[in-house]
Amino acid sequence: MTHFDVVINGAGMAGAVLALGLAALRRPDGSSLSIAVIEAAPPDFDAHPGFDARSIALAWHSRELLEQLGLWARLAPLATPITHIQVSDRGHFGRVEMTASEYRVPALGYVVELTPVGQGLYRQMAERPNIRLLCPARIKEFVQQPDNIVLTLDDGAAFSAALLVAADGNRSLVRRQLRLPCRQLDYGQCAVIANVESAEPHRGRAFERFTPEGPIALLPMSQGRSSLVWCASHERAKALMALDDAAFLAALQREFGYRLGRLVRTGERHRYPLVLDEVERPWHHRLVLVGNAAHLLHPIAGQGFNLGLRDVAALAAALRQALADGRDIGSHGVLSGYGRARQPDQAAIVGLTTALALLFSSDHPALAAGRNLGLTAMAACPSFKSQLAWRAMGKR
Numbered sequence: 001m002t003h004f005d006v007v008i009n010g011a012g013m014a015g016a017v018l019a020l021g022l023a024a025l026r027r028p029d030g031s032s033l034s035i036a037v038i039e040a041a042p043p044d045f046d047a048h049p050g051f052d053a054r055s056i057a058l059a060w061h062s063r064e065l066l067e068q069l070g071l072w073a074r075l076a077p078l079a080t081p082i083t084h085i086q087v088s089d090r091g092h093f094g095r096v097e098m099t100a101s102e103y104r105v106p107a108l109g110y111v112v113e114l115t116p117v118g119q120g121l122y123r124q125m126a127e128r129p130n131i132r133l134l135c136p137a138r139i140k141e142f143v144q145q146p147d148n149i150v151l152t153l154d155d156g157a158a159f160s161a162a163l164l165v166a167a168d169g170n171r172s173l174v175r176r177q178l179r180l181p182c183r184q185l186d187y188g189q190c191a192v193i194a195n196v197e198s199a200e201p202h203r204g205r206a207f208e209r210f211t212p213e214g215p216i217a218l219l220p221m222s223q224g225r226s227s228l229v230w231c232a233s234h235e236r237a238k239a240l241m242a243l244d245d246a247a248f249l250a251a252l253q254r255e256f257g258y259r260l261g262r263l264v265r266t267g268e269r270h271r272y273p274l275v276l277d278e279v280e281r282p283w284h285h286r287l288v289l290v291g292n293a294a295h296l297l298h299p300i301a302g303q304g305f306n307l308g309l310r311d312v313a314a315l316a317a318a319l320r321q322a323l324a325d326g327r328d329i330g331s332h333g334v335l336s337g338y339g340r341a342r343q344p345d346q347a348a349i350v351g352l353t354t355a356l357a358l359l360f361s362s363d364h365p366a367l368a369a370g371r372n373l374g375l376t377a378m379a380a381c382p383s384f385k386s387q388l389a390w391r392a393m394g395k396r
């Protein structure tokens with residue numbers, strides 16, 4: 001039976017980045033890890049669940065992590081820098097502005113479109129001789145034995161691995177088979193996304209605007225367009241999806257205002273239901289969960305993949321250390337050390353996004369007044385504001 005050092009189930013952002021990060025590791029004798037990546041979806045980027053029409057914001061710190069993993073150089077040409085962030089609340093005066101120059105960084109973050117990023121990551125995986133991409137393929141069953149995991153695929157192929165990483169997203173098969181306890185919260189909202197063209201160029205400006213209709217984010221992206229994420233109740237989101245383009249742009253203009261001038265065109269709209277879904281303990285015998293398989297977040301502060309990337313980078317660092325020390329990379333000590341070290345960051349980000357989602361989606365006058373005071377205080381108090389800015393850049 002073929003043996004792999006690591007099998008990664010799922011090749012979305014988290015799984016693909018992890019595979020490439022691990023492929024670069026070396027044992028003290030110079031040998032590399034053998035890695036299998038199992039992906040259910042065919043490599044068709046017109047309809048890939050992990051690399052769809054979404055654009056996501058990568059924090060400044062995520063750029064640093066991607067550099068350490070050796071992946072930034074090929075991503076950089078696909079990334080639009082965010083040089084200015086404005087946070088505001090519709091109908092109130094409170095407002096916070098942050099610029100990259102204030103914090104002496106070239107950008108507060110970057111926006112990337114998932115489809116071209118996915119194409120690039122798949123090309124890179126194909127170039128690595130120690131990555132075997134099995135796609136489309138699915139695990140039929142896996143058995144955790146003391147010294148390895150034995151996996152059987154739907155087509156009957158069987159192999160073993162020292163470590164299985166579940167990067168198979170929020171409906172993780174690995175997680176379901178193990179019946180891992182989860183914390184779930186339905187936000188009662190959907191995110192409507194679209195790429196929008198405006199009369200004024202974005203000039204690197206990102207906007208987060210809280211409105212009675214729900215939070216609206218417009219992020220600078222390629223070809224002068226802005227990537228919209230509009231979180232709204234299910235009914236409102238359904239109604240937004242049903243509008244024709246002109247009526248949709250008019251509704252958006254009403255809520256967002258003229259910060260980008262007139263909104264002139266919108267691309268196709270897509271809708272995502274928003275829930276929090278978090279595994280209580282994302283590690284198990286010879287197995288860890290990363291990315292959305294471990295925690296699905298509200299997109300309000302653009303934290304989902306940034307958190308997943310910190311998981312991936314920390315796991316790669318833990319395995320690098322285990323190889324250097326001659327330890328078994330799937331051992332309980334290595335995996336629980338990794339898992340425990342990640343828990344405070346995961347808990348903080350789940351708490352932050354949930355608090356923001358609840359606070360900024362409410363139209364209750366007391367909460368609206370509190371928000372407004374908060375934004376005003378932040379604008380007036382440099383240390384509050386810089387905490388927010390460093391958080392936006394992914395530093396804690």
Ligand SMILES: Cc1cc2nc3c(=O)[nH]c(=O)nc-3n(C[C@H](O)[C@H](O)[C@H](O)COP(=O)(O)OP(=O)(O)OC[C@H]3O[C@@H](n4cnc5c(N)ncnc54)[C@H](O)[C@@H]3O)c2cc1C
Nearest residue numbers: 010012013014040050056057168169291292302304305306
């Ligand atoms: C509207 C919206 C806006 C967002 N904005 C941001 C942002 O600005 N910044 C940010 O950091 N994050 C953002 N996110 C979150 C970010 O998109 C996700 O965190 C990230 O894409 C998740 O990647 P993943 O690889 O963990 O999971 P997924 O993308 O779910 O990938 C899982 C992969 O596993 C595969 N798979 C599933 N089941 C199986 C199986 N049984 N066998 C094999 N393969 C399987 C799937 O086909 C898929 O390729 C946003 C999310 C949404 C919805």
